[in-house]
Structure formats: C-alpha cells, structure tokens
Amino acid sequence: MYAVIDIPRFALQAVSRMEEGLIGKPIALVDASLAKSSVIDCSIAAERSGVFSGLSLPQAIARCPEIIVRHQSEKAELSAGRAIFDYAYSLSPQVEETYPGVCTIGLDGVNRDDLGERCEKIVSALQGLGLKGRMGISTTPDLALLVARESKRVKAIVGDFYQGRADCVSGVAMAKTDPHSAAEARNEWPAMVAEPERTWGAGLVSTSQILKAFLDSLPIIDAEPSEHLHSILAQWGIHSAGALVELSREEIGKRLGTEGLDFWDRLSGRKERPLRVSPFPEYYIESLDFEYEIDTAGPLLFVIRRFLDSLCLRLSRAALVAESLNLELPLSDIRQDDGERVEAVRLSLKIPDPTCDADALFSLLSIRLENLDTRSAIVGIRLEIAPVERNENQLGLFETSLKDPHRFSQTLALLAGIVGPDNVGRPVLEADGRPDGVRLERLPSTVPPVNPAGATISHGMALRRFRPPLDADVRIRDRRPAWFRCSLAGGTIGACRGPWAHSGQWWEAGGWNRLEWDVELNTGGVYRLVKERSRWMVEGMYD
C-alpha cells in the first residue's frame, strides 16, 4: 500500500507561501526567463476571472487587472519540496520524490491503525507551512497519486480495481467503523451510497460503482499521459480515466502499443512499480531570491520563520540540533551611499545551547536583525544551519575557528559583523573607471598570480586622495586653471596638464560628468583639480 502527498499548483504555492497576505488573491505565475510571458499557473481567484495556464500575460491582465504577477522560483520550489519530503519521511523512510510537489511513500510495515490520523496531521502541518495539500492512499503508487488528486484532504481507496473488487474507504481516516468518516464519505460520494452492493463497516459502501465513479470523475490529463498519447486520446474523445479503462485492453494494445497498455494498466491498478527511494537529505540550507526587493523587516522575518520551521523539522527527523546559523542577505544595489560596495549582508550566529526549536532560533535571529541597517534593499536570503548531534559539547570559549581553515570564510563573516561589511575583502578598481571607483571583493580562496605589467601600462605618480574632495576657488586663464585655493593648499599654478573629460553611468542617478586637470603650484606640490558641474574641487595630491 502506498500514500501520496500531493501539493496542487505546487510552483505557485511554493512562491506564494514566501510572501505574507497572498493567499486567496488572484496570482499568476510566469517564467521570467521567457521574452513572451505566459501564465504557467494561477490561483483559483485568478481562474474565476477567466485566467488559465497558457494564457499570455497581457491577456491575463486584461481579464483580471488586479492580478498579482510572480515569477517561478526554483529555490522556492526546492524549499517547499524539502518540507514535503520531511513530512513524508515522518510516515515511513521509503519516500520517493516523484515530481515537484509530489512525494510517494511506501507503507509496508507501517501501522495502519492511526494512519488516517497521521496523514491528517501531515496535511495540517503542511498547511501551517503555507502548502495546501492532500493525500491519497491506495494499492499502487500511481493510483495513490490519482486518489490524492481527487481528495480534499485525505482519501483512501484500496482494492483491486481490475477484478471489480474495491475495498473503498473515503474520508479522513481509514476508519472501517468510524461513522464520522462514513458520513463524510456519503457527502463526498452521494451517488455511490445510493445503491450499495456490499456494506462494510458502519454502512459505508464498497462497490464497483465507487470504482467507476472515481475513474469517471478522474480527468485523463490528471493521470499525466504523454503528450502524444494525450493527443490521440483527446481525438478519440476519451477525457476521463473511466472512459479509457472501459475500452478493451487488447484493443488498446493493438492501437497504442506498450505505452497505451502501460497507461491502461496504471489507471486500472494493475501495475505496481518500485519506488525510487530518496535518501534523507543531510544538508540544512534554505535559500530564496526575492522577486521584489525587500526593505522592511516584516516580509524578511516571515520567510525566515518559514525556513526555520522546515529546517528544524528536518533536524528533528535526523535527531540533530542547530549549532550555529549562517544568514546571508544579498543586496540590490551593491553600492552604498558612501560609494563602497557590498554584495550581501552576512550574519553568523552561534547558538549558545544547540537546539532544534524553531521558536527559539527565530527569536535569536529576529533580535539580531532588529538593528540591522542594510542601506539598500534585500533581494534574497540564504539560511544555513550547522547541525550537531544533540549530545555533542559546544566548543570551548577560547577555541577559535582559526584552528579550522575551512572556517576561514565564516571568520571573515564574523569580522564583517565587527568592523562592518564594508571593511572586509580586497580592493578592486571599477572597470568603468569611475572617480575613486574601488570596490571590495570577497577574498579568493587562493592568491591569484600577479600579471606581468604590459608594455604600455603606465602607473604614474600615486595620488593621495582627499576624501571627501576639498572645495576650491579656481581662476582660469587661456582655458586653463591659473590659480587655485583650497583649505589645504593654494597659489599660482606653474604647470598644468589636461583637461581630461570623464563621464559615465548616465543612465541613472549617480552618474558623473567632470573635467580633470593635474596642476603644479609654483610653490611646489602637484594636485588634481576637478570641475563637476560648476563646482571646483581638489581631489588629491600626487606623491
């Protein structure tokens, strides 16, 4: 017997669960990498306005002007997929990651007495993580998936359909004697209760009608035939699994070959396949690229909470606890106000008492983030937990990570926390030659070799920059500066070279457009004079 967790509209749910307040709203999911956007998936609210998958985005907006457009996110799907896996693993270690949003669980050896209850808890827990799913239980993996897709929360249909014998239970639990489930099943399957062939448990019916009704109501597309097979079946007018199973298996084999037979067997419950069991993941990382830049703490904490819930669940499954947290927040505008460059904010948090309590970890992180000023918006998040076995002792107070070269980068992140992220790294000149254009790059893992100097490269004198540049009064004669004065120096200019015109980044605020001169005072000293708009400045002094 098998159980399947199925998250419908998985890609959409994976994205929308990361943002507060999206549930219930019309949302369209698009692939950002395509030039001509079309809707990949949409919410039920959007469907009500006539939006459907495959519709072009402009057409979707035409039909539903208030629609919220979001991009498909591989990372968000990965995160949601892991959460599903973790819950599936709580039922049995035989878990297959069948498709994105679908996990199949082998139930051999699993106690079936409280199976329904446990499934119900899983569905609720997933809902708590923002993933509204359903579960199906049946005799083959494929049927379990189909049952799940027909289920509202948890449904079980167990039996050999091909023989026309179905032990069917529909409801919250496989409660053979549970009148509550029976009543719910009646609500769900009223037609089948009308003419029972055989009663089972508290009056719930197990009949060939149930089987037929189930397959008849199952759209053939939900059984995921190949595109080729689906097009043939569509031309035949076969739109439900029931209609296909009613056709003779032999005739199907004649016409659709092994692929058709295989499909027929799958739908009729004749075919059982081995599960491709996935190992329990031993990494504890969650990450997400935000579609829209985040500049307030609310949405960030919302996502962190989601991540911690998933990660802590995984830790507990593996009987581990969190020893430290590494949080990375990539920034949108890597230039800060003062011209320095920072690609991301990185925080490292050592947990004083290792735990897998999501509340405790969340509380620690949120305190740490309270005073965080990133200066520019956050465009993504990566949260990693370093696990440790529950009984392992914490490192001593004076045992620094310097002992471990692999922790070098972590140390740098810690340093950044102390001296500020702007002051760690190695300086690199900006390629566009912007004034004082230097950014800090992360230190490479190895020291790169020094390039031999080219024949034409001239380094000239070193410029000692005044930061900020000093305002200056300048007098011009014959189109050249003849005299200047600033707070540090001044006098008549004896020699002058330039001007050099320099402009760039005209496409947004922060561009520059200036003229530069190198001037030598009669009294000595070589300076760089700069005129930007109508302002004169002394930018530095040459050594």
Added chain:
Amino acid sequence: MASGYIELHACSAFSFLRGASQPKDLAAAAADKGLAAMAVCDWGGVYGAPRFFKEARKRGVRPIVGCEIPMSDGSVLPVLVKTRQGYRNLCQLLTSMHLRSAKGEGRVKWKELESFSEGLFALTGDEEGPLCRAWQAGGASELEKRLRQLRRVFSDDDIGIEVQRLLIRGEDRWIGALVDLAKSSGLSLVATNGVRYAEPGDRMANDVFTCLKEKKRLDAAGALLSRNAQRFVKPVEEMAYLFRDHPEAIANTLRIAERCEFSLENLGYEFPRFSVPRGESMDSFLEKIVWFGAEQRYRSLSPAVKRQIRRELDVIVKLGFSGYFLIVWDLVNYCREHDIMAQGRGSAANSAVCYSLGITPVDPVGGRLLFERFLNEERKSWPDIDIDLPSGDRREQVIQEVYRRYGRRGAAMTANVITYRGRSAIREIGKVLGFPDEVLGRFSSLYGSYNYSHEVPIEEQLEKSGIDPNHPRVAALARLFPRILGMPRHLGQHSGGMVICEGELDSITPLEPASMPGRTVVQWDKEDCEDMGMVKVDLLGLGMMAVMQDAFEAVRSKGIDIDLASIPKDDPATYDMMQKADTIGVFQIESRAQMATLPRMKPKEFYDVVIEVGIIRPGPIQGDMVNPYLERRAGRQKIEYIDDRLKPMLERTLGVPLFQEQILKVAMVMADFSGAQAEELRRAVSSYRTDDRIEQVTRGLVEAMRERQVSEEKIEQVVKSVSSFAHYGFPESHAISFGLLAYASTYMKANYTAEFYVALLNNQPMGFYTPATLIQDAKRHGIRVRAVDVARSDWICVVESEHSIQLGLIMVNGVSRAHAEAMLKERGCCSFADLGDFRRRTHFDRDELRTLASIGALNCFEKSRRHALWSVETVYDPGDLFADAVAEEESGLSPLEIMTHVERLQADYQGVGVTVGAHPMAAIRARLSQVWTAHDLEHTQHGNRVKVAGQVICRQRPGTAKGFLFISLEDETGISNIVVLPKIFERNRLTITQEKFLIVSGTLQNLENVIHVKADRIEPLLVGDLPAASSYDFH
C-alpha cells in the same frame, strides 16, 4: 598652407552598432561646425555613403568616401577613397570579403589588401587600428613591425599616422609614441576625432549600441563603454586648439582631403546594353517594335496615339533610354513565354510606348494620363518601371532569370534598411538597461505593433506597461527611445527591387550575400540606388496576380477566353457588388476603410474604381479631400476649381486633386513649373524619407506662384494639396493599375465565384482575411465548400461545379506534398476500395493519417471521424495476408463516441485552419441573449442601441484615423464593423488587443448603407474551448 580642418574618420549609424548618428545628421553637423569636407568610413562597407553624399552636397560640405576595413588580425583599418580606381578596388575587396563569409563576419587578409590598395589612402586608425593593437601587444618594436607591414601594402604618400585627442587620461603617452613614429618614419601625422556621432548627446545611443554589439548590459559593460562624450563632430577651431602642439596634424587633413578626388557623382554606372539584330541600333529597333506593338494593341492608330508615341520615342531616344525599354520588354516577353502573368505598374502606365510594348495593360492615351509623370526631357534619373508578378515560385523564376542573364556580380537585389521601430527599440534599450524581458514584452504587446504614432507620451506608455515611473532608469529609457527610433538596425533585402549593370556591379557598390540562397544584395536601398543614378527594375510579387492567373486558367479550361485586358469594364454585377461593399477577398478594396466608402462612392464605371483605389490613401485623407469629393459626387456640394485653368486636369475628380499627376499639373499651371521642377516635386511627394525635401520644394512653389501674382488664398489651397501628398501621394497611373486588378478580381468574384475563391484559397496567405473568413464569405455567396476528402480532393483546391468547390490537401497541416501526390497518382490508377486498401497503397505516416481522420478526410471509408481515428491507429502490416480480412471484421466496431459539434470545430481548426461547417459562433449563439447577429444590424435603425459578439478577424488603427480603432467581428451571419473612440480604446486596450472573441455594446450607425457599431462597452467573450482563426491586426 590653407587653414581649416577636415574630419577624415567618421562612422555613421550605418556602421551598425558602431556609430550613433544618421549620415544626414553628420553632414549637418559638419556644415554647422564649419568643416569644408568630411569622410564617412562605415564599418565593412559604404552603406551610409549615398545619404551622406546627398546631404553633404546640399549643405556645401564635400563628401569623401571611406571605409573601416575589418582585418583578419582583428584590427580595423580606415581607408579613404582617392580615385575612381580606388573606389572600384574598395567595392570589389568588400564584395569578396562579404560573399565568402557569414553575415557580419567577413575579414580582409593583409596579403589580399595588396592587390586592392591602388587609389586608397590608409589611416592607421584608433584604438582598434593596427598600430594601437600592435603597441598594446608588444610596445615600440611591435609597432614598427606593423608599420612595415602597412608600408608594404600602401606607399608612404598613402599612409597617414592617425592621432586622436579624446581627452582621456593617459592618452598623451600613446600620442607621443605616434608623433615619434611619424617623425622617425617620415609619414604624415593626421589628426582625426574618430567621430561616432554628430553631437555629444548622441553618446548615450552609442553606449547602448556598444552594449548590444557586445551583448552586455550597461551595468556590466565597464571598460567597453566610452570614457566621455568627445567623439562628436568638433568645430575647426576646437580641433586646432586640441592639436596646437602639432599643427601639422591639422594641416595634413586638408592636404589629404584634396587628394581624395573621387565623388559618388562619378560612380561609372552604366545600364546594360541590349543586343539588337544586325543592322539595327537600339533606338531603331525600339522604334520598330513599338510601332509594331502599337498596331497590335490599338488596332487602328488614331492621330492622337501616333502623336503621343512619336513624342515619347523622341524623348526616350534623346535621353538614351532605348536600351532600358528593350530590356524591360525582353523581361516581360520572358514572362509571357513562360506563362507568367506580368503587369507593369507605377508611372510606366502613363506611357503609350510601354502600353505598345505590352509592358502595361492600360491605354494612357484613352486614359488621358500624364506622360511627364513618367519621363520628361529634363528628367535626370532613369524611368521607373515596376512589374507585378504572381508571388511565389513564378516571381523567383524571373529573378533567377535576371541573375542568369547579367551574372552573379552583374545584378543584385536592392537592400532594405531595417530600422529600429517601437517594438525593437524598446526591447533592445530595455535589455541593456536591465529591464526584465517580461515587462518589455508587455510594452511590445501594447504599443509595439501599430503604425499609429501614439498620443500617449512614452513615459505614460511605459507606466501602462507596468514599468514603475519611479524606477531609476525610466528617464534614461524614455530619453533613449526617440533617439534610437528610426536608426538603422540591419540590412535586409528589398522585396523585388533589382539593379543591373553593364559590366561589374561590384565595382559600383559592394555586394553581400542575401539571406535567401542564390541571391545577392547591394549595400544601398532603392532610394539610395536611385539617387546614385542606378537603374532598378522592381519585380514585385503580388498575391492577387497569382490569384488572377490561376482563376483565368480555371475559366479558360472551360473554354472561355479571358484575361486581364479583355474583361468587360461595364459589368453591372461587378459594380453592384462594389456598391454593396461585398468585396471580401478582392484586391485593394477589401479593407475596412474601402468597404466603408464603397456604398457612398457607388462605383458605376472603371474610373470610379480607380478613384476608389486612390482616394482611401493617407494623402487624400489627411488633406481632407475624401469628403469633398464624395459630397460633390453625391451632388451635395458645388464643384469648384482652385483656378479655372485647372479645370481640364481636375474635371475628372470633380475639382478635388486626388492624384500625384494632378498635383504636378497644378504646379505646372499655377507656378509655371518646368518638367524638371515637376520631377523634383514628384520625388519630394513620393519620398518616404524626409520632410526637408517637401518643405524645400513647397517654398519654391510658393515663391513661383507669388511671382506670378497668384492670390494668397489660392496659394494656400495649392500648398495644402501638395503638403497632404507628402510621403503618401498616390499616382493616378498606379491607381489605374491597381484599379484594374481591383475591378478584375471583383468581376471574377461576381461572375466566376467558385474559380475566384479556389484561386484565392490556393494562394494564401494574402490580403486582409484568413481562409476561415474567405470560406464563410464563399458560403454566403452560395458556394458549397466541400471538406477535404481523400477520395475527391486534389493537392490544391479545385472547382467542382459552378456552386461547389473542393478543398485540397494543400490546406491540411502536416501532410507532405510528396505523400499526397503519390496518393493522387495511385487514386488516378484505381480508386480505393476501403481504408485498408488506402493504407496499403499510400505512404502517409501515422500522424498524417490521424490528421486526415480527424478532419473527416477518411469519412469516405468509415462511418465517422472517430471510426476513422480508431481504425488508423491499428498497426498496418503490408506483409500480413489476413490484414484485410481482420480489418473487415473489425470495421464498425469502434467503441468511440462520435464527435460533438465543438469537437469537430476544434479538429477542423487544428487540422485545416478552417471549417466548412457552421461558424464557431453558432455553437454558442443559444447562450447569447440580447445579442444581435451581423445580419440583424442591416435591419436595425440608425441610432439604436445594440450588442454584438463575434470572433475578432481584424483590428486596424490607421495613422490617418486620429486614434480611432476599427474592429471587425465575424459571426455565423457575417461581419459586424465596430468603431472604437480613442478614449474607449485606451480604457480597454488590453481586452481589445488580446481577446479573440468580444462582446461589444454601442450605438448603431447606418449612414448611406455604411453600418457601424460605435462601441461604448467592450468585454471579452469567454468561449471555453471554441477555436478561433488568427486575426489580421494593425497592418
């Protein structure tokens, strides 16, 4: 030594992503900045040379031809053309380079350059030049080595050490190296500014182009972008100041410019000579065949005809154009001999000689057409004869014949300069600025595809496309958009313009391979070719010519002799059809605007059709001439003339000037314009390129009229007429040629309806309407359209009877022609007994069989489509002796349900793109309460509120309609015409442009039998799985 400075190294936007100003803007800047001459050196060609030449001459700047030659070592060598031989060498060198390489990847080898260096002057180039690259790679020693290489190719007199001072920190070291090199080698030091754009503000566009070239975003381009905006056209004084330490570098520019004697005026182009019979000259032979042809055409030659032909021949001989007429005559003969319908169009229709030679089908004497519009003694340029040919293979056959006759390097297609339009401009600029593709795609969907200049400012358009107005880069996007619009993007080939040459065309202009195999293309577009005095013959493919040829052949097969010239011009059924605007599928007069005019125009004779064709054009519409004409025609307005002297030429159009010829005559009468002046006026009003030309000619016209004491009121009227024709003027001769096709196609529709539709369906795609709409229209004309059927269909659609046509296998998607023809051959031997027999004797694969079954083409063997679909899926084994017996046993056993109406529709649209059954709207009619059908509208009173629904088959927003939008909605009874006010359109833009089915509420307007619904509410009609044919939008 004379003072001044000449810019010897400039690139225009025709260097494609390496320059950011149009040639005319460079010329204007050169004139403004006091440069006496300037050289444009486009990358890999002389693409911008004609335009620069023309504008520079106009502005008193001497244009020098140059080119940046891409070298095999990755450097770029700028060369200037000194002599005619130099130009010839350059063109041939570039041709060889282009023809052996993929587009844009040609490079010249240094060794190869040696054979072509005569007559060229080499500059050493900028940072991409051979010297700079050598210096960067290996310093002084490498520099000298490369100079030695250059000296092996060019003499010392023909090399200039190029030095640029672009105010970039550190450049002095390189300049110093160049100065030392010039001194040590004894070569001239030459200052240039390496111009890439006319004004500093164009630097932004140049940076964008750099990013596009390098496929980088602006943020990531870094050192690839220019350091400043100094590469513009600088004034003489500025350059002199910059090089005050090396005045000889400035002076040398003058010396070099003086040595560049060559001008595009002396291209050396000659039209090919026609070989005539022994003892004949081209003139005498032309005269002979013209008189012979005239007797055939006119039967008896009236004195007027004789006078006209004599006059024309005298002009042709005097201008030396006899060879041209003979060559065109020969080409038309080739078409005739190979059963290819050919018809001369354009101003050639004004010539009795062309008529006599069989080039044009319209008698200009009878039609009182103005010969001067075609040719006059003072005209400098070659006559322009356009030949319409059936589109497709037949036209390609004629084009290849021209190549065969004149050689691969003796003939070529003219280029078509593809420019940045709304969609491409926003996409490319947005891309480099880092906007997401999705947002740019949305802009394109909303604003990218109209020929209408939006009233909404660009900032608002961007906002409506979902771009945040506060986005930090929106301002740059909005600033760049108008700068890049209209800039050349790449070179395509003109649809039919060919230039031919006596001798080698590649010594006149470089040739490049066209994207179509077997074709070459010159580097200039048709107007540039014309400006350079080159003769072009337009071999234009016209879908309707193919339709007419096929329809005539079908009618002739019934024993009825018919062709374009012999169709009676007084057929009442034809005029009746036009008056009812029943013109779907016919030539020219099938558009919404034409159909809205026909019931008011009520054509009664052929010339009315000519006017109908000519009147719905931007020129007359913008000049407010349509309504006055129609009002006068209806007798509601008095017929008046600007001047009594104009009565003879405006009488036929009731005093309203509608055609270019009339404008020319008005100018000749009112301003006493000479033939040459009239020709200049003609070129100005028919040019698509610039407003300057029309302004200049209009000024001359006004001055001339004032000199002749014409009243200001009349001057104003004349100027208004002329201005309205600017860019969009339509010549009468053109209207006559088109009118003839319009009349002939309506005649065929009215009299040989089945043949007409069959020809139309066999030549799709063409015209305004899809096959689905054409079939619905055919059905409304009593034609039974039979679905594709393997027992009856041919490859093409065929006429079965006067009222029945059979669709051909050509219409079925995915069916191979070879398989279909093999089946037809087999069927010709013996008809198929059953499906098994059919499968055994044909080669259709399973997919083809499935398609045929789904559209009902196998229903001749099976009870229904589903039966056929069930049957074709069985594996057929030709070696199985009992296969037939089993098949027989199994037939009739399909367990599948028969298709519903909607399923049949879906299968039809998927398999054939059309349905011969009921229109998709019929399937949902029952649920459309309170919705009128198109047919109902004809019986509804003017002013009533109505609601209509249907499939959108056409959306039009012509530039002349002041923002109004026209939608055609098709239902099972016909077509409803919707008019949408600009504000309603803006409010419902997405719904209107995106939805395939619409419900429109509004007020019915029925004036003079022209029926419209003026929309005030537009909603999508949600139709579920109902299929829809594609629509014809914004063309």
